[in-house]
Amino acid sequence: MEDRYSRQQLFRPIGMNGQQLLQQKHVLIIGVGALGSASAEALVRAGIGRLTIVDRDYVEWSNLQRQQLYTEADAHEKLPKVIAAKARLQAINSQVIIDAHILDASSPELLLLLETVDVMIDATDNFDIRFIINDISTKYKIPWVYGSCVSSYGAVYTIIPGETPCFHCLLDVIPTSTLTCDTAGIISPAVQIVAAYQVAEALKLVTNNKEAVNRKYKTFDVWQNQNMDIDVGKMRKMQCPCCGEQAIHPYLAYENQTKLDVLCGRDAVQIRPPKAIQYNFSELVQQLQQHGHVQSNAYLLSYEVPEYRFVLFQDGRVVIHGIRDEQQAKKIYYQLLG
The missing domain is CATH 3.40.50.720 (NAD(P)-binding Rossmann-like Domain)
Structure with missing residues (x-):
């Protein structure tokens, strides 16, 4: 060496x-x-x-x-x-x-x-x-x-x-x-x-x-x-x-910092909560798998339906793929996470 x-x-x-x-x-x-x-x-x-x-x-x-x-x-x-x-x-x-x-x-x-x-x-x-x-x-x-x-x-x-x-x-x-x-x-x-x-x-x-x-x-x-x-x-x-x-x-x-933005280069919107939020992934998997495909690991949870894919990170940050409209993204965010 x-x-x-x-x-x-x-x-x-x-x-x-x-x-x-x-x-x-x-x-x-x-x-x-x-x-x-x-x-x-x-x-x-x-x-x-x-x-x-x-x-x-x-x-x-x-x-x-x-x-x-x-x-x-x-x-x-x-x-x-x-x-x-x-x-x-x-x-x-x-x-x-x-x-x-x-x-x-x-x-x-x-x-x-x-x-x-x-x-x-x-x-x-x-x-x-x-x-x-x-x-x-x-x-x-x-x-x-x-x-x-x-x-x-x-x-x-x-x-x-x-x-x-x-x-x-x-x-x-x-x-x-x-x-x-x-x-x-x-x-x-x-x-x-x-x-x-x-x-x-x-x-x-x-x-x-x-x-x-x-x-x-x-x-x-x-x-x-x-x-x-x-x-x-x-x-x-x-x-x-x-x-x-x-x-x-x-x-x-x-x-002057963006809290909700359309991600460059793809149809996706990211949403950041005002402060970090830790969700119980196990509970969310049970709730969401009744309505779409759910995949999770130690770092994130992915929920997919034909219209979009919703990815939740450990700190509460969310990326919603398949849409570019920020208002629609907010609606999905609150529907799934309250």
């Missing part, structure tokens, strides 16, 4: 000193879907000291095409992604400390996980969470690496508090699209390229090679053979509410 990282240490910018630094660092990955699972595996293989992974979802069959940590057995059992991911990651490198959290990445939950975190990696699929990550970054001076991909397109940008424009500063220049994985699909090479760039940026930061960080907003289309780096260095705004001179970090405020 002593030569485990020998090839990485031969890479001069890392070397022995960089490897030792890497093994003392802590990275937080928010989301372990396509981008998150690829980044988590790369960092674990590289020998990161500690990795915290956060995700609210469970493994589905449609994930297997691009989310490399998961298997058919995980999809069959509907295992929460962080549970399946942790098992695979620990099998890859048992020396890494891995903390896995099944939760929705709102600011109260993320703030509890920040102790000793050196870098955050964005592997989410919605802007609500990205703005929370951005505010956490600017307030607590923790760098983060943004990443997104859809179809054959991808984008990456590294935010270093106090040195680069923050994510909010770039709202006027970030290329936007109405495409989602659900409408335009996605190919795994786009995922792997974004994840590779994100991990490379994280490695630069945790091995004290900050001068090598790409401070441009990088985009590419792997199918159309297009690449572009946007120089955003002058986009930092002194009046930005997130990183400016009078920053108020608005996205950490409770009233």
Whole structure:
């Protein structure tokens, strides 16, 4: 095992000193879907000291095409992604400390996980969470690496508090699209390229090679053979509410956080109760199995009828698949849980 990282240490910018630094660092990955699972595996293989992974979802069959940590057995059992991911990651490198959290990445939950975190990696699929990550970054001076991909397109940008424009500063220049994985699909090479760039940026930061960080907003289309780096260095705004001179970090405020949202990329609505609620799964299984198909494990309960699928997590959070109307989702939620 002593030569485990020998090839990485031969890479001069890392070397022995960089490897030792890497093994003392802590990275937080928010989301372990396509981008998150690829980044988590790369960092674990590289020998990161500690990795915290956060995700609210469970493994589905449609994930297997691009989310490399998961298997058919995980999809069959509907295992929460962080549970399946942790098992695979620990099998890859048992020396890494891995903390896995099944939760929705709102600011109260993320703030509890920040102790000793050196870098955050964005592997989410919605802007609500990205703005929370951005505010956490600017307030607590923790760098983060943004990443997104859809179809054959991808984008990456590294935010270093106090040195680069923050994510909010770039709202006027970030290329936007109405495409989602659900409408335009996605190919795994786009995922792997974004994840590779994100991990490379994280490695630069945790091995004290900050001068090598790409401070441009990088985009590419792997199918159309297009690449572009946007120089955003002058986009930092002194009046930005997130990183400016009078920053108020608005996205950490409770009233600015989404409690009910349509999940990106699929017909599903998530509902979060005002506070965590623990239900008796055994009782619910008996009640619900009279009306539809029920499946449960230690982490969640799934109830399915022809019109929709209702998934209840241990903390009371619910995802209702098969609908996009929020009012209809609320109605189903109260019908089943009271």
